[in-house]
Amino acid sequence: MSAAAKAKRRSPSAKTGKERARTLLETTGLSRYVGFVLRFAHSAVWSDLVKALQPYDVRPVHYSMLLILNAAPGARQQEIGEALSIQRPNLVALIDEMEERGIVRRQPHPADRRSHALYLTNEGAALLTKLKQVHQAHERRLNALFTTEERQSLIEELTRLARLAPDISV
Amino acid sequence: MSAAAKAKRRSPSAKTGKERARTLLETTGLSRYVGFVLRFAHSAVWSDLVKALQPYDVRPVHYSMLLILNAAPGARQQEIGEALSIQRPNLVALIDEMEERGIVRRQPHPADRRSHALYLTNEGAALLTKLKQVHQAHERRLNALFTTEERQSLIEELTRLARLAPDISV
DNA sequence: AATAAATGTTACAATACATAATAATGTCGC
DNA sequence: GCGACATTATTATGTATTGTAACATTTATT
Numbered sequence: 055m056s057a058a059a060k061a062k063r064r065s066p067s068a069k070t071g072k073e074r075a076r077t078l079l080e081t082t083g084l085s086r087y088v089g090f091v092l093r094f095a096h097s098a099v100w101s102d103l104v105k106a107l108q109p110y111d112v113r114p115v116h117y118s119m120l121l122i123l124n125a126a127p128g129a130r131q132q133e134i135g136e137a138l139s140i141q142r143p144n145l146v147a148l149i150d151e152m153e154e155r156g157i158v159r160r161q162p163h164p165a166d167r168r169s170h171a172l173y174l175t176n177e178g179a180a181l182l183t184k185l186k187q188v189h190q191a192h193e194r195r196l197n198a199l200f201t202t203e204e205r206q207s208l209i210e211e212l213t214r215l216a217r218l219a220p221d222i223s224v
Numbered sequence: 225m226s227a228a229a230k231a232k233r234r235s236p237s238a239k240t241g242k243e244r245a246r247t248l249l250e251t252t253g254l255s256r257y258v259g260f261v262l263r264f265a266h267s268a269v270w271s272d273l274v275k276a277l278q279p280y281d282v283r284p285v286h287y288s289m290l291l292i293l294n295a296a297p298g299a300r301q302q303e304i305g306e307a308l309s310i311q312r313p314n315l316v317a318l319i320d321e322m323e324e325r326g327i328v329r330r331q332p333h334p335a336d337r338r339s340h341a342l343y344l345t346n347e348g349a350a351l352l353t354k355l356k357q358v359h360q361a362h363e364r365r366l367n368a369l370f371t372t373e374e375r376q377s378l379i380e381e382l383t384r385l386a387r388l389a390p391d392i393s394v
Numbered sequence: 395a396a397t398a399a400a401t402g403t404t405a406c407a408a409t410a411c412a413t414a415a416t417a418a419t420g421t422c423g424c
Numbered sequence: 425g426c427g428a429c430a431t432t433a434t435t436a437t438g439t440a441t442t443g444t445a446a447c448a449t450t451t452a453t454t
Contacts, residue, residue: 075306078299082291087359088366088379089269095382096266098389099259118254125251132432136245144411146434168419168432189257196258199384207374208381209258212265214369219268302401314442316403338401338450 092215099196106192112185115140116152120174120182123158128171130163157181262385269366276362282355285310286322290344290352293328298341300333327351 084090103114118138123129135145149172152158157178163169174182197205254260273284288308293299305315319342322328327348333339344352367375 072306074303078292078296078303078307081295082288083295084288084291085383086379087363088375088382089273089363091379091382091386092262092266092269095385096262098386099262101389103259118252121252121254122248125253126248129248130432133244133248136242137248141412142433143413143435163432166420166432170433193257193259195388196385200258200381204377204381205258208378209256209261211370211374211378212258212261213255215265215366216261216268218365219271300401311443312402313404313444333401336401336451340402 088215102195103189103192106188107185110181110185110188112181115148117182117185117189119148119152120157120178120185123172123174124179124182127173128161128163130166130169130171132169134172152178258385272365273359273362276358277355280351280355280358282351285318287352287355287359289318289322290327290348290355293342293344294349294352297343298331298333300336300339300341302339304342322348 079085085094100114107113107117115138119134122134122137126133131142131145131149134140135142140148149158149160153160155177156175159173159175160170161173163171200208249255255264270284277283277287285308289304292304292307296303301312301315301319304310305312310318319328319330323330325347326345329343329345330340331343333341370378
């Protein structure tokens with residue numbers, strides 16, 4: 055039986071799986087708590103961004119990295135890792151990948167031969183321009199849900215919450 | 225050299241690694257966007273809850289599960305999975321573990337011999353009582369940052385964001 | 395009765411994330 | 425300047441979480 059036929063045949067009061075799931079979750083009362091609603095919101099918003107970046111074979115972490123390299127050319131891997139809360143060993147593969155794609159490059163650090171200075175390539179800068187547009191479109195989807203005042207106070211309140219823990223992870 | 229000595233010796237304008245990281249992230253402008261601030265806030269809040277539950281060897285998913293079983297005794301694994309956005313195969317191990325711990329139990333479903341009906345054990349109910357207190361304390365930490373009105377509008381606004389994506393994951 | 399769908403399960407792949415050890419270089423106290 | 429220690433990037437490895445495919449059993453459909 056097709057989904058349409060299934061929908062047609064079920065009575066008005068019957069519920070789909072998703073509706074039942076939502077109802078079941080409601081009965082737990084979790085949706086009345088800041089913490090859990092915050093998690094639901096984050097999950098929805100983040101997956102929207104992930105989807106938006108997918109056509110470019112890019113995850114949010116790539117985007118943040120390009121942004122950082124654009125804002126602070128010549129940064130060391132160490133610094134990038136701290137800013138993005140990525141441990142050094144895990145950063146290596148990420149940079150390897152981006153270097154192979156030709157969007158960033160490692161150079162010898164002028165003052166410290168242990169370190170690499172990281173830079174955007176021209177291709178990286180071009181990709182970043184594209185990604186910024188994608189990100190802006192994503193943010194517009196979010197902002198469409200709020201008035202200017204709401205948006206401002208929301209950001210302020212979320213910032214307060216973010217200060218609860220010292221670590222920030224992008 | 226000790227950390228104290230290091231702090232003593234560095235000039236007032238010098239920055240620690242974390243401060244530098246935060247500054248570096250600031251220059252990207254990410255903290256001005258709803259999406260990323262939402263992520264930072266979620267990360268901080270969630271890790272606070274995880275830490276609070278740790279002494280009981282419990283992750284948030286265990287807590288949500290106990291809550292659901294308390295609200296809807298006899299639910300099938302399928303239903304739990306949908307409500308918590310956990311795929312069937314992954315749910316099996318989770319329930320196995322909780323059953324071994326003696327906090328939930330599988331029973332034959334009265335109307336469908338394919339299914340298991342899930343119930344809290346007495347131990348599970350007792351644990352849930354403890355966990356609820358831990359969760360309440362966690363929520364109080366969050367609510368201390370807001371007035372009643374702020375809290376209410378925050379939840380309402382986050383709920384709007386959560387509707388962006390159909391899937392909810394606990 | 396025959397076919398298809400649903401439920402729980404197992405096995406396995408993929409991914410993200412964390413830890414330990416190492417080589418090269420730099421820093422600090424003496 | 426020398427020696428002990430710290431730092432940077434790297435490799436290898438382990439772990440935890442999540443997702444996919446296939447299966448047996450039971451139920452639903454036709």
